[in-house]
Amino acid sequence: MASKQHHAGEAHHVIPMKVYMAVAVSLFILTFLTVGAHNVLQPGNFKTIVAFAIATVKAILVIGYFMHLKYDNMINRVVFGTAFMGLVLLFFFCALDIGTRIPAEPLVPMPSQIPPITAPANPGTPASSTH
Amino acid sequence: MSTDSAHHDPRVAHHFRDATHQYDSSKQGIWLFMATEILMFGGLFVGYAIYHHMYPAMFSEGASYLNWKMGFLNTLVLIFSSLTMALGIYFIQHKQKQLANWSLFITILCGAIFMVVKYFEYSHKFHDGIFPGRYFSHEGIEHANLALYFSFYFCMSGLHGIHVMLGMGLITWVLIRNIRGDFDENHYTAVEGVGIFWHIVDLIWIYLFPILYLIG
Numbered sequence: 034m035a036s037k038q039h040h041a042g043e044a045h046h047v048i049p050m051k052v053y054m055a056v057a058v059s060l061f062i063l064t065f066l067t068v069g070a071h072n073v074l075q076p077g078n079f080k081t082i083v084a085f086a087i088a089t090v091k092a093i094l095v096i097g098y099f100m101h102l103k104y105d106n107m108i109n110r111v112v113f114g115t116a117f118m119g120l121v122l123l124f125f126f127c128a129l130d131i132g133t134r135i136p137a138e139p140l141v142p143m144p145s146q147i148p149p150i151t152a153p154a155n156p157g158t159p160a161s162s163t164h
Numbered sequence: 165m166s167t168d169s170a171h172h173d174p175r176v177a178h179h180f181r182d183a184t185h186q187y188d189s190s191k192q193g194i195w196l197f198m199a200t201e202i203l204m205f206g207g208l209f210v211g212y213a214i215y216h217h218m219y220p221a222m223f224s225e226g227a228s229y230l231n232w233k234m235g236f237l238n239t240l241v242l243i244f245s246s247l248t249m250a251l252g253i254y255f256i257q258h259k260q261k262q263l264a265n266w267s268l269f270i271t272i273l274c275g276a277i278f279m280v281v282k283y284f285e286y287s288h289k290f291h292d293g294i295f296p297g298r299y300f301s302h303e304g305i306e307h308a309n310l311a312l313y314f315s316f317y318f319c320m321s322g323l324h325g326i327h328v329m330l331g332m333g334l335i336t337w338v339l340i341r342n343i344r345g346d347f348d349e350n351h352y353t354a355v356e357g358v359g360i361f362w363h364i365v366d367l368i369w370i371y372l373f374p375i376l377y378l379i380g
Contacts, residue, residue: 045350047257048250057247061277068232071266076224082373091370099250099363101356106188109195116199120206127210131218137374 046104056098063091175351177277187353194357198364201327205368207301208320212375215312225306226313228314229294235377238281239369245274249359250336256352268339268355271362275332282325289314316377322371324372327365332360 069086074080097103102110173183180186216223248271255264293301296318334335338355343345347355 044279045257050254053247053250053254057243060179060238060243060246060366064236064243067374069379070373071374079196081379084378086323089372092367093209093244095363095367095370097246099246100259100360100364103174105191109192112195112199116202119199119203119227123206124210154313155377 048098048101048104052098059094061092063087063094074106123138169228173306179279183265183350189352190357191360192241194360201364201368203319205323207317208323209371209375212320215316216379219307219309219312222310223313223379224316225311229289229292230317230377232377234281234285237374238278239373241274241277241281242366242369245271245278246363248274249362253352253359256342256347256355257349259349261345265339265342268335272332272335272339273337275328278327278328279332282321285358300336321371321376324365324368327361327368331362331365333359334361345356 067084070080070083070087074083095111102113176183176186180189191262204355252267252271253262254262255267293303294314295301295311296315297311301312302310335358338347338358341354
């Protein structure tokens with residue numbers, strides 16, 4: 034590394050104006066496409082996938098060009114990518130947990146439906162009769 | 165070789181080898197912060213995904229209370245503000261200080277427009293008794309637990325709105341510093357960091373718009 038003499042500013046990659054404009058125009062078009070697909074497609078899984086796919090293309094454009102990650106060093110990409118891996122783990126284990134639960138009793142009673150704890154009517158009854 | 169690190173630039177702190185080293189380190193910190201942002205919003209997104217899967221009809225009903233045109237307008241405003249933010253850095257890189265100032269100013273203005281639209285949306289909801297969780301008092305709903313949708317709506321768009329306002333404050337800060345002449349084509353780390361923050365606000369909205377407004 035000592036052989037590499039850095040100038041201040043050498044690490045700053047300058048993205049041409051036309052690239053910014055092309056990215057912005059693409060983002061606008063994709064936003065119209067999102068709304069268009071919403072109004073045309075029938076409700077269902079496919080519609081959700083389309084909306085999510087368009088959003089992901091937009092996200093990649095923003096991350097790559099506006100946030101300059103395309104031209105950034107590898108460690109910053111890894112740092113940012115790790116967050117998404119964390120999200121995948123979070124989603125996976127939450128979905129695994131909830132998806133494999135045995136259907137529970139109809140509903141847990143709301144606090145207002147639980148009878149208030151009162152003194153036992155018969156003072157002779159032992160307090161712990163639940164055993 | 166590496167002992168020859170004496171530099172005279174007052175903007176480079178003494179524990180950095182040179183300006184590039186300082187810039188890279190600062191930026192790495194920003195990206196670590198961005199990772200925590202993704203994880204913070206990610207928790208809400210995962211919760212949303214699971215509850216949406218459990219009660220799809222209820223979420224559709226909730227989305228029908230939102231005006232997608234408002235969300236659409238806000239999406240366009242935020243994308244435009246992301247462009248002007250990126251151009252602010254571009255103009256600093258090209259020594260066009262006045263244009264950079266204007267770009268940053270327009271970015272703040274777009275943030276304000278976004279918040280004004282959000283204000284109208286929120287006040288309309290509050291007027292109809294649409295509040296999160298147990299404060300929900302809107303009459304004539306189809307799904308008894310519709311309040312759950314609005315808990316997600318207010319938490320996600322509210323947390324996002326807080327980020328927009330924080331971003332506006334941060335851009336104001338770098339705008340003042342740029343007017344003061346703190347930055348030039350080689351030193352603009354603060355603008356770059358604030359820019360990345362502003363873009364992640366846009367990034368999150370890109371997902372929030374379809375999942376809150378365009379479902380069902």
